[in-house]
Amino acid sequence: MGPGLPDWPAAVEVLAGRAPYQPSATVIQPLQCLPPAERRRTGKVVRLALTVGLEAVARAGADAAQLPAVFSSSGGDGENCHEICQVLAGPERQISPTRFHNSVHNAASGYWGIATGATPAANALCAHDASFAAGLLESLVQLSIDETAVLLIAYDADYPQPMRAVRPIPDAFGVALLLTRAAGPKSLARITVRSGAAAAQTLPDAQLEALRAQVPAARSLPLLQCLARARPGTVAIDYLEEQRVTIEVSPCP
Amino acid sequence: MKPLLLTAFTASSCLGRGLGALRASLEAARSGLVPCAFETVELATCVGEVPGVDERPLPGELREFECRNNRLAALGLREDGFDVAVRDAARRHGAHRIGVWLGTSTSGILETELAYRRRDPVSGALPDDFHYYGAHNTFSVAAFARRALGLEGPAVVISSACSSSAKVFASAQRAITAGLVDAAVVGGVDSLCLTTLYGFHSLQLVARTPSRPFDVVRDGLSIGEAAAFALLEGAPDSPPAGSVLLLGAGESSDAWHMSSPHPEGRGASAAMRAALAAARLAPGDIDYINFHGTGTPSNDAAEARAVAGVFGARIPGSSTKGATGHTLGAAGGLEAVVCALALRHGLMPAGVNTRDVDPALGVEYLLENRRAPLRHVLSNSFGFGGSNCSLIFGSAA
Numbered sequence: 093m094g095p096g097l098p099d100w101p102a103a104v105e106v107l108a109g110r111a112p113y114q115p116s117a118t119v120i121q122p123l124q125c126l127p128p129a130e131r132r133r134t135g136k137v138v139r140l141a142l143t144v145g146l147e148a149v150a151r152a153g154a155d156a157a158q159l160p161a162v163f164s165s166s167g168g169d170g171e172n173c174h175e176i177c178q179v180l181a182g183p184e185r186q187i188s189p190t191r192f193h194n195s196v197h198n199a200a201s202g203y204w205g206i207a208t209g210a211t212p213a214a215n216a217l218c219a220h221d222a223s224f225a226a227g228l229l230e231s232l233v234q235l236s237i238d239e240t241a242v243l244l245i246a247y248d249a250d251y252p253q254p255m256r257a258v259r260p261i262p263d264a265f266g267v268a269l270l271l272t273r274a275a276g277p278k279s280l281a282r283i284t285v286r287s288g289a290a291a292a293q294t295l296p297d298a299q300l301e302a303l304r305a306q307v308p309a310a311r312s313l314p315l316l317q318c319l320a321r322a323r324p325g326t327v328a329i330d331y332l333e334e335q336r337v338t339i340e341v342s343p344c345p
Numbered sequence: 346m347k348p349l350l351l352t353a354f355t356a357s358s359c360l361g362r363g364l365g366a367l368r369a370s371l372e373a374a375r376s377g378l379v380p381c382a383f384e385t386v387e388l389a390t391c392v393g394e395v396p397g398v399d400e401r402p403l404p405g406e407l408r409e410f411e412c413r414n415n416r417l418a419a420l421g422l423r424e425d426g427f428d429v430a431v432r433d434a435a436r437r438h439g440a441h442r443i444g445v446w447l448g449t450s451t452s453g454i455l456e457t458e459l460a461y462r463r464r465d466p467v468s469g470a471l472p473d474d475f476h477y478y479g480a481h482n483t484f485s486v487a488a489f490a491r492r493a494l495g496l497e498g499p500a501v502v503i504s505s506a507c508s509s510s511a512k513v514f515a516s517a518q519r520a521i522t523a524g525l526v527d528a529a530v531v532g533g534v535d536s537l538c539l540t541t542l543y544g545f546h547s548l549q550l551v552a553r554t555p556s557r558p559f560d561v562v563r564d565g566l567s568i569g570e571a572a573a574f575a576l577l578e579g580a581p582d583s584p585p586a587g588s589v590l591l592l593g594a595g596e597s598s599d600a601w602h603m604s605s606p607h608p609e610g611r612g613a614s615a616a617m618r619a620a621l622a623a624a625r626l627a628p629g630d631i632d633y634i635n636f637h638g639t640g641t642p643s644n645d646a647a648e649a650r651a652v653a654g655v656f657g658a659r660i661p662g663s664s665t666k667g668a669t670g671h672t673l674g675a676a677g678g679l680e681a682v683v684c685a686l687a688l689r690h691g692l693m694p695a696g697v698n699t700r701d702v703d704p705a706l707g708v709e710y711l712l713e714n715r716r717a718p719l720r721h722v723l724s725n726s727f728g729f730g731g732s733n734c735s736l737i738f739g740s741a742a
Contacts, residue, residue, distance in 0.1 A: 157600075168483065168504075173457075180539045181461035192544030193604040193729055196450060197483050197504030202730025205600035211612060213596035214732065215512065216505045218483035226501040230516060233523045254469050258477040332500060 093144050094118050094265035094303060094310060100147060106300075107313070107320035113297050118264040125207040133190050134203055137169045137249040140266040141200035142207055145245045148268035152278045154241065156208035159270070160234060161243045163201045164217040164227030166308035167259065169194060170251035200247065223248075224267070224312045225331040228339075231271050232285055241272045246309040265307040267316065279344045280319050288338030290328040315339055346623035347522045348739070350580040351589045353430035355421060356682035358571035358669045359393030363424035368686050374695045374714055376668045378555035378567045383537050384455075388546055391555045393569025393670030394537060395420070410489040412453030412480035414536040418489055421534065421572025430576055431494045434528045444526040445500035446517040447487045448509025448533035450674030452502075453480030455538035486534045498526050504674065506728030507637070508596075509533055510573065511677025514736055515594035517577055532574035532678035541568055541673060548604060556640035556671070558664035558696055559649070559710050561703040566639040569670020573678030575685070584741035589685040592721065592739045593626065595619025599731025605643055606727060610651025613637075613725065616733035617655045624737045626721060628656045631737070633693045635680050635724040638664020639671050648725065649706035663711040667698030677726035681736060684722045688740040691718045 096115040097103040105111035120139045123131055125146060134142075141163060149156045172194050179187055196202070198216030205214065219226035224246045231242040247266035251259050275282065293314035295301040304313040314327040318341040328336045355363060359377030360370035370377065378391040398417050403410055407419075422428045435443050453476075460475040479485055487500045499520065503512045510533025517529035535541075545551045545568060552565035580590055597619065599612035606613070621628060634656070637648055645664075652662065665683050672679050687693060693715040696702075702710040721739045 166482070166484070173454075176540055176544075177454075177457055177461040180458050180543065181464075185539065185543045187540070187543050187547045189544075189547045189604070192540070192547055195540065195544065196506045196729045198506060198728070198730045198732055199603070201505070201598070201732070202603050205598045205731055206602070209600050211598050211600050211615065214505075214598050215503060215516070216730075216732070218502045218504055219500065220478060220482050220484040220488065223484075226499070229499060229520075229525065230501065233516075233519045233525055236523045237519050254464060254471045255477075258471055258475060259482075 093140060095263045100151065103316065104320040107317040113300050115299050120264065126203065130203065130206055133194065135169050135172050135194060136264060137247060138200045138203050140249060140264050141245050141247040142204055144266040144268040145204060145243060148243065148270045152270045154270055157210045158212065159210060159241055159243045160212040160239050161201060161204060161210065161214040161245065162217065162227050162231045163214065164223045164246045166218060166220050166223040166248050168197045169199060170249060170255060174252050174255055221308045221330065222332045223308050225329055225337045228285060228337065235271060235273050241270065244269045244271060246312060248307050248309040262306050265310045267309055267312050275344055281344055282342045284340040286338050288328050288336045290336060290338060292330040292336055293327045346518065346593055348580045349518055349521060349577045349591045350584055351591065351685055352576045352578050353427050354575040354682050354685050355425035355427040356571060356573035356679050357395055357421045357424055358672060358679055359395055359569055360669055362420065364686065368690065370668065371686065371692060371694045374697050376555055376697045378670055386539065386542050388542055389553045390551050391567045392537060393567060395570050407489065407493060409476055409479035410485060412456040414451060414453045414486055414534055415489045417536050417570060417572045418486050418534040419493065421574060422490065422493065427574050428494060431530055434576060434578065435496060438527040440495060441497040442527040443496045444498040444517065444520055444529045445487045445491045445496060446503065446513035446529055446531045447490060448503050448513050448674050448677060449483065449486050449535055450504060450506050450509060451535045451538050451541060452483045452485050454540050455536060456480040458539045490530060494530065505732040506730060507673055507676050508726040508728035508732040508734040509674040509677060511726035511734035511736055512596060514591055514681065515596055515734060518591060518594055521577065521579060528576060528578040530574060531577055533675040534572040535672055535674035536570045550641050552640060555698050556667050557698045558638035558640040558667055559645050559702055559706055560699045561701045563640045563642060563645060565641055566671040569672040571669065571672040571675040571679040573675055573682050575681060586741055587689060588741045589688050590739045590741060593620040593624025593737035595623060595735045597733045599733065601731050604729050606647040608647055610647040612731055612733040613648055613651035613727055614654050616735040617651065617723065620723065620735040620737045626737065631656065631660050631721050631723050632719045633687060633722045634660050634662030635684050635722065636662050636664040637725040637727045638666055640666060645706065649708050653707045658707055658709055661693055661709045661711050661715060663694055663696035665694055667696060677734060680724045684724050684738045687722055688719050688738060691716055
């Protein structure tokens, strides 16, 4: 989910080149999956993470409550952070308790558990601009050891001013991938991941490329484009500094 | 689970810098908690402050990382020859074969809090010396450590509140087993800041006097700061006698509430059982439990129920948070190092500050140090959002 990409089917049409990309502000609906009190308390970034997570699980026909999850975000809840810092800079340092417990980087994974009842382990990662690739590596390591399925949710949202000027993420973007060790009836593709040196794939559409370069979770776009096109390919996505991760994609029949 | 060797480890907290100071404090059953005089904080509370964090700025080439959290990280890495041990591992394996998994909850948020007081009066902009990547961003301590240690392998921060720097042990263990890396720098750094002090205060979870975990009159936690690190490598078939091994890790989620634990400790039980299963140990094989033991009524009650359910009342345990404070994102790492010292020196540390153990908790809680050779110890770390991690460490024969 991102600017002009309201859900996976819409994103597939755009990434496969069948529909023009028309960016518009990311729209994230309130969550129905949480009880009303919790629903009120969640900020944009938590709603984004849960929305894409639930969509991926539903499309796969999986049971969210059984899935280990890896959440990865370069910045967490920027609006919440701003509000807290503003209050602390003022005369009355009364932080709302809800704001405080929402300020943890794993807030999304906490609300995910409350919404889905998922008790398997969940992780909350940050690797700045490398957060998507870091999440992918953690997920695949888990699958190679003892997990049979891992839900990866990578998400970022923009900061309000004054943080926005020092971290100019333009809008919210989130992606969720249900990764499994074995192919199933709903599997989209087999992927193989290794570290690579090839420069990160850019996208031919200038606006999609801007999205990829400006929102860390959207560094996933070359992979998503390959999945959307349902054709075999090899993509490189940005990792740390001068490093990349290379992903070979073989669509499932 | 493939056991790993802790080739090197170190920790710095309010009990002092490095293992010598930490061990001396544990032997003396000393608390480092003092009334809070930090920055402009006006809360009646006690904190665990590391001495001398602001003495030395970071070296010039690392100046983009300047913030209290990274100064504390730097100070921590210098102790006990830890940085030397890491460079030696990089020579043996290759710098790209060493990964960095560090936990933090605060990162450099203190700098952001201070910067918000210095916004441009007209534009509202943050001051020019504000470093988003090097200080504020949650990844900054891993980026700093990786650069300062000259490493070129994978790196990530795990930020799951109070379980962060325990979960890094589990993730790094998986990555070594999977062959992604040959060694890992793990641990965590959290530093004093306004957000955590005023935030925990707003949740009414902070004690006015030094925290008394598992005490019948416990009334909250005391916040501390710490930098704790361990270097994990594959264990040889015959590890040197006296070396410390990571034998098991278990993780789970409560799926319950953002800031209260599941009252029956459901997730905590699951994490402890998973750790035992990973280590191929029975509950009776554990000689000492380092409780998460924050000193809040709810944590200690839930944890005690979980521990009693898994272990009965057979295993002596204590929380060391009455000595060090609750170091939040660094707690898992700091308490892992406490467990390593316990194994190395045959010392089960007292639950410092606790006077009358709450009889309702039904665990054997140590009020004094107890000496005995230890084979296996378990450490619990439970965080906001219901994030649970239990680690099992063992002594090589």
